[in-house]
Amino acid sequence: MKKASLAIILFLVCLTGFAQLSRDQYQKLETALGDRSFFSGHLTGFVLYDLDSQQVLFEQNSQIRFIPASTTKLFTLFASVVILGDSTQTLRYTTQGDTIRIWGSGDPTWDYKDFENSPIEKLIQPYQTVVFSDANMDSPAFGYGWQWDDYYYDYSAERTSLPIFGNLLEVKKVSGRPQVKPSRFQSSVKTTSRTIRELERDFHSNTFYYNPNNFRGAETHIPLLTSPELFVQLASEKTGKNWNYSPDTLPAVHQELRGMPIFPILEEMMLESDNFLAEQLLLMVSDRLFQRLDTERAIEYILKSYLNDLPDTPKWVDGSGLSRHNLFTPRSMVALFEKLYRMIPDSELYQLLPTGGVSGTIKTNYQAAEPYIFAKTGTMSNNHSLVGLIKTKSGKVYSFAFMNTNYPYKASEVRREMEKVMVMIREML
Template identity: 65%
Template sequence: MTKFLQIRIITIFLFLIVFQQAQAQLTRDQYIQLENALGEGSFFSGHLTGFMLYDLDSQRVLYEKNSQINFIPASTTKLFTLFAALAILQDSTQTLRYLPAGDTLKIWGAGDPSWKYLSFRQPDFEKIWKNYRVIQFSDANQVSPAFGYGWQWDDYYYDYSAERSPLPIAGNLLEVKKVGNRPEVLPSRFQKSIRTTTLPIKELERDFHSNTFSYNPSTFVGREKYIPLLTSGNLTAELAQEITGKKWIYKKEPLPPNHKVFRGAPLVPLLQEMMLESDNFIAEQMLWMVSDRIFKTLDTERAIEFIKKTYFFDLPDQPKWVDGSGLSRHNLFTPRSMVGLIEKLYRILPEAQLYQLLPTGGKTGTLKNSFQAAQPYVFAKTGTISNHYSLVGIIKTNRGKTYAFAFMNSNYLHSASAVRREVEKVMIQVRDFF
């Protein structure tokens, strides 16, 4: 290579760097526009707001505000769970670990949430237990408790806070139908556990410590269609026996080393439900399946520590990540780490597949009724709990740019819908002018 050619190549390379940086920088007007939208005197100046806009092509930060501050992420936590599931589980669920013992099949649940839940394709259980007279079920591999760390105790009777278990059936939920002024439930075995009360309650409510239920015939409305059950190994065996027609027994027996593994259902439909509809139950069970795959135990904390050390060691700020769903207020993430996670997902997944897993503005999931446009431009996960609202994902602009962003809000006194509307106004500006 001649010296002239070397100089020419270096010159072209330096030009491309400068050109790329120029393309990735905001104009003065664009910067002022975001400062006016997010800065002093704006709607967002009355509470804590973090924002980052990042060019995925040039890999440069365009704008940031409080991006280093930790926020409670709520359901945007599921983005971390999504990455963990894709990295560890790949294409199918962890369903059972099992060991034949004469006419008995010993099984240990691996956390698969799909059995009798919603309309998911069912694991082909007959494939492994059709030749056995007795099924012996153990939950000795469960390390984490039924409720996650930092979940609110008084959410126990809402369907978004269903308990975790090794082998869930029907999402660990009781289905409730209003017939006249009384409730009818499935599984029907719980009908005998329903009592009447004179308390002014409008729904069927479960006792905190047992699967006993109460309703007031005079005030019963019946809008809540599902109530979480108090789970146990014995209850799992009893319900499974009714469903399968086989004899089930519960025995807390440790998992032996010479067992086999059954991976029973496709993973993508579960991931789509988890992300689009923000299904907390699936998210929690997803981390249990990750733990089972790596450690042969159902241990949320251990699974999270493994994923953080293996895949997230290079994030700008180490997250405080404690559950799969985001129900816990102990989760703490910074906007810039959220953007770092979006970039990881953007790099490992085909773009079309990533967009299928993220709610699409005006089209799917939790964004179906917001960010509406003739051409979808926001693909993002929402996260909402009391006084906290976040939106994290990807925005496509009218100028053909693709940006990752994190928009996190905490400690506001407005309604969540008011904050969502103001967030949408800012994202429209980004779409139209950036």
């Protein structure tokens, strides 16, 4: 009995040791992230987590809250997988005679990027008149804490219940001048003597300005100032149907239209860090839950129902991470990522995550003969984070969160130093 007990104890000790860093390994990480390192000049939080043993191997400032920027999309990914399942929530509708009444559910795919054809046009084909209502939309066009002067950048498109063209104006440089789509806005393109290099939108209207002497045409998309009246005009032109706006309440008895498979949207959101898709996904989550489009309410529900066991309660306010009010701790980021790791099949999870040197937002970073970083980035002025998986030389996969804030230099410098740390971990584990 004593020999058997001793054998069990030795086995458990060996198992525990397997999940721990050696003293030398621990000291290397302490030095790389410590008081004399590059990271001593600003606040850095780091967690390295063994997914097999479910133990933290190393942590530094893991309890401190950081602005997560686009790593917030991991939370949106979680909510989408849990609530939406395998398809988008496109709209709700009723029919009477030759009229169909529709309420958007947040689906962002109608004539946006290379997504498959929206089912909307097929649905309305038998009807002469389409009546659109946005009375189910509770969230404003911009998220809480978004920076106001981002309004003319494509990463800050407005949120709506039923977007078309991604709520963006497409811009091409033709014979030195901007040519725009939808073409109805071509007459709203004006010249200016201001020293601007791109086509820029007026803050209060869909009037656009460019300087003929400086126009570069590098910005290919500009957010539109949306309104339900503009939407029905665009939808009428797009479909050849008569669209009208009437803010009617969604009746209790109605039908639902499910759209395209959701995985391509999740993949685009994660690899390209598409803010618009992230925000609209969270609206679809809200619609599926409450038949209302309310980002704040959806977030509250997800936090209380599915994420109430995180080490630290997140301050989570939008889907994309554009808000400066989001605050997450590194250890909560790792805890969330572990949930995703257990929920999503490996083949799909790796397809969703940007891969160092291969795809997405880290295509030009973390390069190696064999990819070893699979992670979501988040970058905002003076903030840069990376959360995901690292595959080491031994073949093991660990989860990590690496968060930085309040640094006074370029994000590229932070990425370069982070890469040194991640290479060291890859080599020693």
